[in-house]
Amino acid sequence: MFAVLSSVKGGVGTSVTSAALALLASRDFSRPTYLVDLAGDQSAINGLSDAHDGLDAWLTSPDRRLTDLTVDITPQLRLVPSGSMSRCDLPDLDGLTLALDELRAHAHIVIDAGCLDTTKAFESLGPRRLLVIRPCYVALRAAVAESTRWDGVIVVRPPDRVLTTRDVVNVCGLPLVADIPMTADISRAVDAGVLPSRLPAALDRSLRPVVGELVVRS
Numbered sequence: 600m601f602a603v604l605s606s607v608k609g610g611v612g613t614s615v616t617s618a619a620l621a622l623l624a625s626r627d628f629s630r631p632t633y634l635v636d637l638a639g640d641q642s643a644i645n646g647l648s649d650a651h652d653g654l655d656a657w658l659t660s661p662d663r664r665l666t667d668l669t670v671d672i673t674p675q676l677r678l679v680p681s682g683s684m685s686r687c688d689l690p691d692l693d694g695l696t697l698a699l700d701e702l703r704a705h706a707h708i709v710i711d712a713g714c715l716d717t718t719k720a721f722e723s724l725g726p727r728r729l730l731v732i733r734p735c736y737v738a739l740r741a742a743v744a745e746s747t748r749w750d751g752v753i754v755v756r757p758p759d760r761v762l763t764t765r766d767v768v769n770v771c772g773l774p775l776v777a778d779i780p781m782t783a784d785i786s787r788a789v790d791a792g793v794l795p796s797r798l799p800a801a802l803d804r805s806l807r808p809v810v811g812e813l814v815v816r817s
Contacts, residue, residue: 600624600707600708600709600727600810600813600814601699601703601707601708601724601725601726601727601813602620602708602709602710602726602727602728602729602813603710603712603717603721603726603727603728603729604616604617604620604709604710604711604712604729604731604753605712605713605714605715605716605717605728605729605730605731605748605749606713606714606730606731606732606738607714607730607732607738607741607742607745608714608735608737608738608741609713609714611731611732611733611735611738611755612731612733612755612779612781613638613711613712613713613714613731614636614638614640614641614644614711614713615644615785615789615794615802616731616753616755616779616802616806617634617641617709617710617711617731618634618641618644618645618711618794618795619794619798619802619803619806620709620806620809620810621633621634621676621707621709622672622673622676622794622795622798623798623803623806623807623810624707624709624810624813624814625673625675625676625707626675627707627810627814628675630705630706630707631675631676631677631705631706631707632675632676632677632706632707632708632709633666633669633677633678633679633702633706633707633708633709634672634676634677634678634679634709634711635654635679635695635699635708635709635710635711636653636654636678636679636680636681636711637654637681637710637711637712637713637715637717638681638711638712638713638714638715639681639713640711640713641678641680641681641711642670642678642680643792644789644792644794645672645678645792645794645795646791646792646793646794646795647670647672647678647680649680651668651670651680652668652680652682653668653680653681653682653683654668654679654680654681654682654695655681655682655683655690656682657682657694658690658691658692658694658695664698665679665695665698665699665702666702668680672795673795676795692717692720692721693720695720696720696721696723696724699721699724700723700724703724707814708726710726716745716748718747718748727750727751727813728748728749728750728751729749729750729751729752729753729776730742730748730749730751730752730753730771730773731752731753731755732752732753732754732755732767732771733754733755733756733757733760734754734756734757734760734761734762734763734764734766734767735760735762736762739762739767739770739771742770742771743770743771743772746771746772746773749773750773750774751773751774751775751776752767752768752771752773752774752775752776753776753777753778753779753809754767754768754775754777754778754779755779755781756778756779756780756781757781758780758781764778776809777805777806777808777809778805779801779802779805779806780801780805781801782799782801784799784800784801785799785801785802
C-alpha cells in the first residue's frame with residue numbers, strides 16, 4: 600500500500616490517523632511499513648526521541664539511503680523522521696520521490712504530509728491521496744477549493760458537532776474512506792506516547808478496513 604494523508608488545516612488528527620494507519624499496515628508481516636513524517640509530530644506521537652537525523656538534512660544532501668534514516672517504532676514499522684523541516688514550506692522532494700519509488704515494490708508506505716500539498720511531488724507514484732478533516736465549516740470551505748488534491752476523505756468526528764459525516768462527504772464531493780469517532784482513549788494514548796502498543800479501539804475499527812483495501816490495491 601502507498602497512501603499520502605494530508606489536510607487543509609492543522610490540529611484535525613492527520614498525524615495520529617497516519618500513525619494508526621501505518622501501525623495497522625505493519626501487521627501484514629509479508630513486508631515492512633515505512634511512516635514518512637513531513638509534518639513533524641510523528642516522533643512525539645509514537646513516544647520516540649527527537650534526537651536523530653531527519654529528512655531536513657537528507658533532502659539537501661541525499662548521499663545515503665533513505666532507509667539509513669529510519670527509526671524503529673516496532674520491528675515491522677519504521678519511521679522516516681522529519682528532523683527540523685519547515686511545516687509551512689514544501690521542500691524539493693525529487694530525491695524523496697525517487698527513494699520511495701524504490702521502496703514501494705517491497706514495502707508499505709504511509710506519508711504524513713500535514714498541511715503540505717504534495718500532489719505534484721508524488722503524482723508519478725500513484726499513491727492513494729486521502730483528506731483528513733473534521734466536520735468544520737472553515738475546513739470544508741478550504742477543502743472544497745482544493746478538492747482535486749484528494750481521492751477520498753477520512754472524517755475525524757468529535758462529539759456534539761452540528762455538521763455530520765454525511766455533510767462533509769456531500770460538500771467535499773469525495774468518497775468516504777473512514778469515519779473515526781474521537782474518543783478519550785485516543786487522546787490518552789497519544790499523550791502517554793503509547794499509541795504503538797495500545798492502539799485505541801476506535802482507530803482500529805475505523806482504519807482496519809482501509810488497510811485491507813489499500814493492501815489489496817497494491
